Amino acid sequence: MPAEERLTRLPALPDTPGYAHAVAVSGRLVFVSGQVAVDETGCVVGVDDLAAQTRQALSNLHHVISRFGADWSDVVKFTWYVVDVSDVQTLRDVRDEILRPALGEVHNPASTLVQVAALFGPEFLVEVEAVVAVPDKPSDV
Numbered sequence: 001m002p003a004e005e006r007l008t009r010l011p012a013l014p015d016t017p018g019y020a021h022a023v024a025v026s027g028r029l030v031f032v033s034g035q036v037a038v039d040e041t042g043c044v045v046g047v048d049d050l051a052a053q054t055r056q057a058l059s060n061l062h063h064v065i066s067r068f069g070a071d072w073s074d075v076v077k078f079t080w081y082v083v084d085v086s087d088v089q090t091l092r093d094v095r096d097e098i099l100r101p102a103l104g105e106v107h108n109p110a111s112t113l114v115q116v117a118a119l120f121g122p123e124f125l126v127e128v129e130a131v132v133a134v135p136d137k138p139s140d141v
Contacts, residue, residue: 008107019111023076025133030068034081034127035060036119044123050087053125054094061130068134072102077110077131084125085115091126
């Protein structure tokens, strides 16, 4: 696994609530564009439902990283964009529901959460992008 070290505790900083302050990696890096809640036909999934939209956006993200031979344990950084940060616990719950089976007790990747006035479509509640340290094997991309 290219994610070699997850820094979660520092004397000068509080412990993180389920994510790493930083992740050291080796191997190739892949920068994944923001993914939103659309299905394979381009239809919005989960209108007005942050949990459903988060699941779909993460599913789309997983399809992308899988093409590089990567999995959740190879994600080193998420950037989340939400239109309402007050429901962040829903996002965290869905993230953990999806990532825990792959990560076990390992902390989640480094993470940034930004509240935005709007995403590119008024029906979207969340967008997630990622930096992934992919294994050093060639892909068919």
